[in-house]
Amino acid sequence: MSTTTNYGRCLARMALHFDCSPIELETDQVLDYLLWCKNQHNTPSESFFKHTVYGLRLVYRLNDMDDRRISLPSIERPKKLPVILSRSELRLLIGTPKLLKHRVLLAMLYGCGLRCAELCNVQLADLCFERKQLHVRKGKGRKDRYVPLSNILVRGLRRYIRAERPVTWLFNAKNAEGEKKALTPRGVQWVVRENKNKSGIQKEVTTHSLRHTYATHLLEMGLDILSLKDLLGHADIQTTMVYLHVAQLDKRKAFSPLDRLYGDTP
Secondary structure (H helix, E strand, O other), X not given: OOHHHHHXXXXXXXXXXXXXXHHHOOHHHHHHHHHHHHOOOOOOHHHHHHHHHHHHHHHHHHOOOHHHHOOOOOOXXXXXXXXXXXXXXXXXXXXXXXXXXXXXXXXHHHHHOOOHHHHHOXXXXXXXXXXXXXXXXXXXXXXXXXXXXXXXXXXXXXXXXXXXXXXXXXXXXXXXXXXXXXXXXXXXXXXXXXXXXXXXXXXXXXXXXXXXXXXXXXXXXOOOHHHHHHHHOOOOHHHHHHHHHOOOOHHHOOOOHHHHHOOOOO
């Protein structure tokens, strides 16, 4: 589900709760409602609270009500580090699917560092095998970018296209009437989840884990942080900097003191 859809769903619930538009509410009413959302004990309460706050910020900005945004609570971002797969785990995951389509799909997520929605939006016209590039259209923030295609991925894509003959979209699905359409994010998530379970990998792996792994591995292979920012399509370098905390960089590669205790230096 897209971010704007989540905002709309949360604001619609707020409108139904008060039987009026959220922009007509007094500040105290808004804050009381947000406190109620935050204190709910059901599973989606935290994300519902955040989407309501972010949705209100967007609505206030669109209606030139910036003064109202000041009263909204700030949301501290969780300080969790991303899950990173090792190279052997990646080879295992990508090699697990029986279907060529699913192997190529997993390879695209990792090999191009794509977000789930970006993968679903890839069209055949976006692939340039001669230049070994993928044109990522309307990524987050509706920004375009180019990312390189590896030789092994180009071979896999050509083989997949010859075998499956996709139409328009690189990865197609069928609707209830049997017509081809773009694969949905839910379909991509199913492929990742299903093959993670079959592979026996114990880590918590999502579609975004492959993007995190792409970024971390590129840093470890010597790519500079500014080039990585452009490849990932980040608007702010601070978003990219998180990968410096998980990448094992050669200049100060972390090691366990237990190794040196027994003379096995890294």
